[in-house]
Amino acid sequence: MNKATDRKAKIRKLFLVFFRIGAFTFGGGLAMIPFIKREIVDNHHWIEEEDIVDIFAIVQSVPGVIAVNSAIFVGYRVAGILGSVASALGVVLPSFVVIAVIATFFTTFKSIPVVANAFEGISAGVTALIVSALLNLRKASIKDVYGWIIAGCVFIVMTVTKISAVYLLLASAILGLIISHVRKKKGW
């Protein structure tokens, strides 16, 4: 097989693999990691085992969601820029179709009294989900007293003012840089 057709085949394959990953991972995020690893490392040998761990680490420290970022990164490594376009498209397409259909009919659907009652209950369930996620993430995210202070300030400012979350994130990143810098200088 010559190189061009090989690349074309890889791009097609990337789309299909990530389409499958996008279609079968609910809740998104970390749930997708084992799926992606099995397809990319075990089934297709596109990327080495040690490299995929690095990739997951890298994609979690840049903006975006893990599944999509992984798709873009893996796609690029396997078949260049077209590979990342095919992978990103593949991973997003299933939920795009499903959500587009649901959103179209959602208002009509919710006007049914039983459904409205169900969603009253679901809103309490969603609260529980978010609170659980909060408890889970807290351990890995807040390591010291500065962490608690930043989290506390962000919570208060976000709750009592209309300041955009964007500015709070920017301020926290800068604060992180300053604290780390001071810490290094003073040798804490």
Next chain:
Amino acid sequence: MVKLLIELFFTFFKIGMFTIGGGYAMIPLIQQEIVDHGWMTFKETVDMIAVSEMTPGPFAINSATFVGVKTGGIIGAAVATLGVVLPSFIIVVLVAKYSTRFRNEPMVQSALYGLRPAVIGLIAASAFSIATASFFTISNDGSALSISGLLSNIGGTVDFKSIFIFIVAMIAGIKYKVHPILLIVLSGVLGIILYAI
């Protein structure tokens, strides 16, 4: 229409650019933007979170599609979804091209040191506002993301059924590790039973 599409694109581009920590971390930013633009009510954003949990795909992408469809039809959905994905596309391609050691950069580490707790604060704020919207019968259905919205919610009647469902869902999730999809189905069924009484 063109104005709406441009606004959708840039709003979700901004959301995509500031999504750190994925998943739940995006919720407050998305709610803030969507409610402020008047694209949805606060209550509707909570419904959207539920729908997103029960369908494939991450919340960030799903919410872009959802809001896009509701405001600008299928083209709106395509534009919003493209907007939310594009920032990470550009950044990830650059990182994939130039460096595998990005995460070990001290600058990145230091910024993340401040960002991670901030994300926790953001999620806490969104949990708090969703909880008050859910535990108190809302009179105005407005944003619970502001202090006046919160106060008017708290001034409303306490919804004990909702608090009960919350407690059941917390126990099911944390103690019995019930899957999120099942949790939502469970709280929906409880809602149908309790609110019919």
